[in-house]
Amino acid sequence: MKAIDLKKKYLDFFVKKDHKILPNVSLLPENDPTALFINSGMHPLVPYLLGEPHPLGKRLVSNQRCLRTQDIEKIGNPSHLTFFEMLGNWSLGDYWKKEAISWSWEFLTKELQLDSQRISVSCFAGDKDSPKDEESAKIWESLGIPSERIYFLGRKDNWWSVGETGPCGPDTEMFYDTDKKVCGPNCRPGCNCGKYFEIWNDVFMEFNRLPNGKLEKLKQRNIDTGMGVERTSAMLQGKDDVYQTELFTGLINQIEEISKEKYEKENQKAMRIIADHLRAATFAIADGVMPFKTEAGYVVRRLIRGAVFYSRELGIKETFVVKIAGKIIDEYKNEYPSLDNKRDLILDQLKIEEEKFSKARGSKEKERIIEQISKLRGNPKPMEIFEKEIAPRYKAQWGKLFDRSYISTASGVAGTIAFDQKSTHGTPTSTTLDISGQYIENFDEKKAQKALEKAQELHKIVSKQSLEKKFDGGLADHSKQVTKLHTVTHLLHESLRRILREQVHQVGSNITSERLRFDFTYSEKLTPEQVKEVEDLVNEQIAKDLAVKMEMMSLEKAKKQGSLAFFADKYGDQIKVYSIGNFSKEVCGGPHVGSLGEIGGVKIIKEEGVGAGRRRIYAQIVKK
Numbered sequence: 001m002k003a004i005d006l007k008k009k010y011l012d013f014f015v016k017k018d019h020k021i022l023p024n025v026s027l028l029p030e031n032d033p034t035a036l037f038i039n040s041g042m043h044p045l046v047p048y049l050l051g052e053p054h055p056l057g058k059r060l061v062s063n064q065r066c067l068r069t070q071d072i073e074k075i076g077n078p079s080h081l082t083f084f085e086m087l088g089n090w091s092l093g094d095y096w097k098k099e100a101i102s103w104s105w106e107f108l109t110k111e112l113q114l115d116s117q118r119i120s121v122s123c124f125a126g127d128k129d130s131p132k133d134e135e136s137a138k139i140w141e142s143l144g145i146p147s148e149r150i151y152f153l154g155r156k157d158n159w160w161s162v163g164e165t166g167p168c169g170p171d172t173e174m175f176y177d178t179d180k181k182v183c184g185p186n187c188r189p190g191c192n193c194g195k196y197f198e199i200w201n202d203v204f205m206e207f208n209r210l211p212n213g214k215l216e217k218l219k220q221r222n223i224d225t226g227m228g229v230e231r232t233s234a235m236l237q238g239k240d241d242v243y244q245t246e247l248f249t250g251l252i253n254q255i256e257e258i259s260k261e262k263y264e265k266e267n268q269k270a271m272r273i274i275a276d277h278l279r280a281a282t283f284a285i286a287d288g289v290m291p292f293k294t295e296a297g298y299v300v301r302r303l304i305r306g307a308v309f310y311s312r313e314l315g316i317k318e319t320f321v322v323k324i325a326g327k328i329i330d331e332y333k334n335e336y337p338s339l340d341n342k343r344d345l346i347l348d349q350l351k352i353e354e355e356k357f358s359k360a361r362g363s364k365e366k367e368r369i370i371e372q373i374s375k376l377r378g379n380p381k382p383m384e385i386f387e388k389e390i391a392p393r394y395k396a397q398w399g400k401l402f403d404r405s406y407i408s409t410a411s412g413v414a415g416t417i418a419f420d421q422k423s424t425h426g427t428p429t430s431t432t433l434d435i436s437g438q439y440i441e442n443f444d445e446k447k448a449q450k451a452l453e454k455a456q457e458l459h460k461i462v463s464k465q466s467l468e469k470k471f472d473g474g475l476a477d478h479s480k481q482v483t484k485l486h487t488v489t490h491l492l493h494e495s496l497r498r499i500l501r502e503q504v505h506q507v508g509s510n511i512t513s514e515r516l517r518f519d520f521t522y523s524e525k526l527t528p529e530q531v532k533e534v535e536d537l538v539n540e541q542i543a544k545d546l547a548v549k550m551e552m553m554s555l556e557k558a559k560k561q562g563s564l565a566f567f568a569d570k571y572g573d574q575i576k577v578y579s580i581g582n583f584s585k586e587v588c589g590g591p592h593v594g595s596l597g598e599i600g601g602v603k604i605i606k607e608e609g610v611g612a613g614r615r616r617i618y619a620q621i622v623k624k
Contacts, residue, residue: 003233003247007063010087013107014061019089022062026287028508036296037067041088042224047589048092049167049205051219055552055574058094063087067280069299075276076269078241083280085229093220100202100223101139118177120189121145124170125152129215136172157190160203165211171203176235197235200227243272251275254327259314270310277307278321282328285346286339291353304353321350369432372417373439376410386413390420406451411444415451483591484599484621485516492518494584495537499530518617526607535604545597546581553577563587
């Protein structure tokens with residue numbers, strides 16, 4: 001079964017179960033300060049999981065493009081991907097475990113015709129926060145799964161959450177036995193040996209995790225499910241390598257043609273990384289994420305540079321990313337027309353970034369690493385190299401958190417250099433460690449690896465702390481302050497358009513309880529007078545205490561009424577239109593205040609450029 005058939009079969013199945021199809025939305029989250037990209041099918045649904053009514057109703061189904069970077073170090077193996085498509089169905093306070101599990105079983109055994117004797121499941125084993133999920137186990141037994149194929153596993157395996165805070169709950173997962181031999185006596189579903197293939201995940205979201213770590217019951221119980229298109233397609237086609245499905249074979253063939261190498265063992269990692277990274281970068285650029293030095297743009301830049309780096313391992317010396325990206329666009333343009341519509345933009349951005357990186361690297365990749373590592377050879381004070389050359393780059397983020405005991409030797413410092421080279425230049429850590437082994441006497445790879453892992457762990461902790469700080473009281477919990485600031489984005493948008501003319505349109509926002517960040521299209525820096533004019537126009541509407549009203553209507557009707565709808569692809573046939581008096585009318589998912597008097601006042605604290613033709617405003621709520 002090809003991926004396109006799997007997607008159609010899934011959507012059709014749940015439409016018959018009275019689900020409405022959600023549109024496949026942009027990879028860029030709208031109004032979510034906690035994530036750079038949409039990383040799951042349920043990501044755009046957080047407000048509705050928390051109780052906001054969805055325009056399409058309580059039963060939803062979708063195929064959503066996603067981008068995740070937490071497993072980027074694993075890219076190159078047969079199954080991990082940065083960009084992927086995720087099938088999912090949802091109940092927003094409607095059906096519960098019995099229906100969700102029964103329909104999962106029906107789809108797997110009837111629609112996909114999988115052998116029911118080869119399906120095993122896992123359920124939550126229970127802990128101090130939530131009891132053992134006996135209910136799900138009993139439902140599985142009633143469907144024909146014997147108790148010996150039902151496994152109770154802990155939080156690491158059978159608990160799913162949006163993030164560190166927000167909706168969460170226990171889940172039940174379905175696995176298909178590939179008929180491979182067990183790897184040992186402890187082999188079970190969830191083992192990474194390849195015997196058990198995870199097909200599907202049904203999450204029972206009944207809790208909300210607060211910023212203090214405590215759980216509270218959600219206003220409604222929700223079902224959230226996920227089935228990866230690429231991995232399930234590989235399983236259905238009897239392949240244990242997603243890069244050997246029709247989704248990638250065209251790209252792999254083109255890489256073979258350009259490199260004059262074959263997709264064989266020694267070349268597979270490089271070819272997989274090139275195909276994965278360029279597919280992810282192509283989709284990201286199509287959704288408006290240009291290669292840049294920070295945030296989402298930095299991820300795209302790393303993906304492109306990683307692909308270029310590994311192309312050199314295949315002996316590719318000429319520029320090549322445009323050829324691969326063109327193939328990606330051609331293969332996906334029927335399903336994602338925006339790729340073809342933005343072909344020139346995508347190819348231009350990829351070409352510029354590839355040439356820029358190739359020029360900076362030249363043939364001096366190894367020379368640069370050797371120069372840095374050589375300073376450690378015979379150095380009685382290796383930590384001085386760390387303090388002088390590595391720490392300054394990360395001091396602002398790491399502070400005193402880095403345990404210097406990990407880098408008391410030259411081998412340990414080499415581990416931090418490996419991290420730095422990967423973070424700064426995209427150089428695989430294995431390359432730096434290999435060179436370290438050649439240039440450092442009595443090189444201890446274990447110590448280097450420990451220091452590298454500590455640096456990676458610390459980087460994740462700092463990133464997590466940063467997100468938590470950004471998220472404190474954030475949009476996902478619909479706090480009063482965030483609701484006010486979200487409403488202010490509508491006022492800002494309309495004010496900017498009135499003062500700077502209608503060429504302005506919103507391209508993103510980021511809201512915390514302390515401030516809002518609003519990105520919009522405009523080619524020039526705003527003058528202090530223009531900033532003040534925008535601020536005054538916003539506050540003028542607030543002083544009028546205009547009412548905020550919501551209407552449900554079709555997108556066509558909304559546009560006829562003059563509603564702004566720059567994120568219209570995020571919604572379905574029936575949408576929410578928020579009107580603020582006669583001042584503003586915009587398609588949006590919420591949340592909003594009832595009237596502007598609740599806000600108080602607004603102060604613009606900063607205006608800056610964030611790329612070609614793109615500006616950013618920061619604003620706060622002030623007391624009046």
